[in-house]
Amino acid sequence: MDARDIAIVGYGTAGQALAIALARDGHRVRVFEQAAQPGPVGAGFLLQPTGMAALWSLGLLDAARACGTRVDRLYGENARGRVVMDMRYADLDRRLSGLGMQRGALFEVLRAALPPAVELHAGRRIVAVDAAQGRLTDADGRSEGPFDLVVAADGAGSRLRGGVPSTRLDQPYPWGAVWCLLPLRDWPHAHELRQRYRAARQMLGLLPVGTRPGDPTPRMSFFWSVPAQAFDDWAALPLEQWHAQMIDLWPQFAPHLADLQDRSLLARASYRDVILGARWHQDRLLLLGDAAHAMSPQLGQGVNMALLDALALRDALRTAQPLDATLAGFAAARRAHIRAYQFWSRWLTPLFQSDLAWPATLRDWLFHPLGRLPGSRLQALRILTGTRRGWFGRWELPAGFVEALARR
Numbered sequence: 001m002d003a004r005d006i007a008i009v010g011y012g013t014a015g016q017a018l019a020i021a022l023a024r025d026g027h028r029v030r031v032f033e034q035a036a037q038p039g040p041v042g043a044g045f046l047l048q049p050t051g052m053a054a055l056w057s058l059g060l061l062d063a064a065r066a067c068g069t070r071v072d073r074l075y076g077e078n079a080r081g082r083v084v085m086d087m088r089y090a091d092l093d094r095r096l097s098g099l100g101m102q103r104g105a106l107f108e109v110l111r112a113a114l115p116p117a118v119e120l121h122a123g124r125r126i127v128a129v130d131a132a133q134g135r136l137t138d139a140d141g142r143s144e145g146p147f148d149l150v151v152a153a154d155g156a157g158s159r160l161r162g163g164v165p166s167t168r169l170d171q172p173y174p175w176g177a178v179w180c181l182l183p184l185r186d187w188p189h190a191h192e193l194r195q196r197y198r199a200a201r202q203m204l205g206l207l208p209v210g211t212r213p214g215d216p217t218p219r220m221s222f223f224w225s226v227p228a229q230a231f232d233d234w235a236a237l238p239l240e241q242w243h244a245q246m247i248d249l250w251p252q253f254a255p256h257l258a259d260l261q262d263r264s265l266l267a268r269a270s271y272r273d274v275i276l277g278a279r280w281h282q283d284r285l286l287l288l289g290d291a292a293h294a295m296s297p298q299l300g301q302g303v304n305m306a307l308l309d310a311l312a313l314r315d316a317l318r319t320a321q322p323l324d325a326t327l328a329g330f331a332a333a334r335r336a337h338i339r340a341y342q343f344w345s346r347w348l349t350p351l352f353q354s355d356l357a358w359p360a361t362l363r364d365w366l367f368h369p370l371g372r373l374p375g376s377r378l379q380a381l382r383i384l385t386g387t388r389r390g391w392f393g394r395w396e397l398p399a400g401f402v403e404a405l406a407r408r
Contacts, residue, residue, distance in 0.1 A: 004028070005030075006022055006028065014289030018309075019114060027317070031119065049387065051386070087380060100208045108213045164285060164287055176231070182259045183218070183220075197352065204225075272290075274292070289310075337395055
């Protein structure tokens with residue numbers, strides 16, 4: 001394997017994991033991040049067994065588990081208390097679980113593992129890439145390169161996606177959310193993702209996400225669904241009226257409203273739906289992570305797919321093929337894994353976030369009963385855990401990883 005000069009644009013999960021993996025393989029890696037002080041973006045997320053396996057492959061799973069919280073169950077119900085979703089990892093394999101984590105915790109785990117040889121250029125917003133030459137241009141007109149490979153890992157709103165002319169779909173989702181981290185306190189569902197819905201117009205979600213370096217307080221990630229065009233309306237709504245909406249939807253949440261007195265602590269989140277064609281690269285430019293396949297967070301796969309992308313690209317670059325064949329093979333392998341997730345994410349989202357009444361009614365009456373049938377339950381659990389490959393295949397977890405979980 002020849003060592004290459006590689007530029008990574010973006011220092012999110014995909015960029016961090018890729019920099020670690022490639023530098024350990026001896027590649028010369030430089031990372032360009034637009035933020036002057038790189039840090040995490042987002043509140044909390046659910047690391048699935050696939051993402052945990054990726055961290056295990058990097059030797060970082062124990063560090064992640066030290067601050068994360070085991071999640072055994074995903075449970076959702078409507079405003080009347082009717083069960084909509086009830087999924088347990090043990091029904092697929094008793095050794096499996098999810099891991100609730102704060103974005104800040106994963107960022108620090110990956111930051112601490114970054115090899116010293118990696119050059120991190122903060123405060124450099126890359127606005128253009130000469131894909132043929134492998135050269136970068138930043139917002140100040142400075143040029144960098146040439147590089148053997150430029151990896152655009154700059155997120156769902158990628159500025160560089162247009163450099164790969166195979167985008168089939170790139171559009172925002174009509175719904176987003178406001179979110180923050182709340183103290184876990186005495187929340188009784190300390191190992192469960194809990195959601196409550198009123199039709200598909202309102203959704204309140206709570207996910208235990210553990211601690212992070214510098215903050216030993218156990219926390220949970222709070223999520224409130226908001227139409228993307230109505231963020232300003234939500235901000236103008238008197239706080240007491242918003243609190244009343246939440247209590248009406250989920251009375252059990254009332255004691256935690258004391259932690260939601262300052263609306264400025266909540267961040268806004270919006271999402272995109274991105275589907276590329278057969279090619280994820282053009283000459284020396286490759287798209288990775290959300291830049292290549294952004295989707296709704298409804299299936300909770302974003303971070304997990306970013307970690308898997310990073311390891312798959314590392315493995316592809318270990319081959320002796322020409323670069324074009326290497327990148328084409330990488331894209332084909334990853335596309336085979338994620339295609340079903342992109343489909344289900346697009347079509348499930350209106351069942352949980354929309355103004356439509358009839359999809360939510362069908363969801364309330366059919367989603368849980370269908371999910372209890374043996375065949376469909378198995379398929380749903382494979383989608384949840386990230387172990388579905390395409391429509392009918394399986395993405396196998398590494399045997400050593402599953403054995404490690406069994407020993408713990």
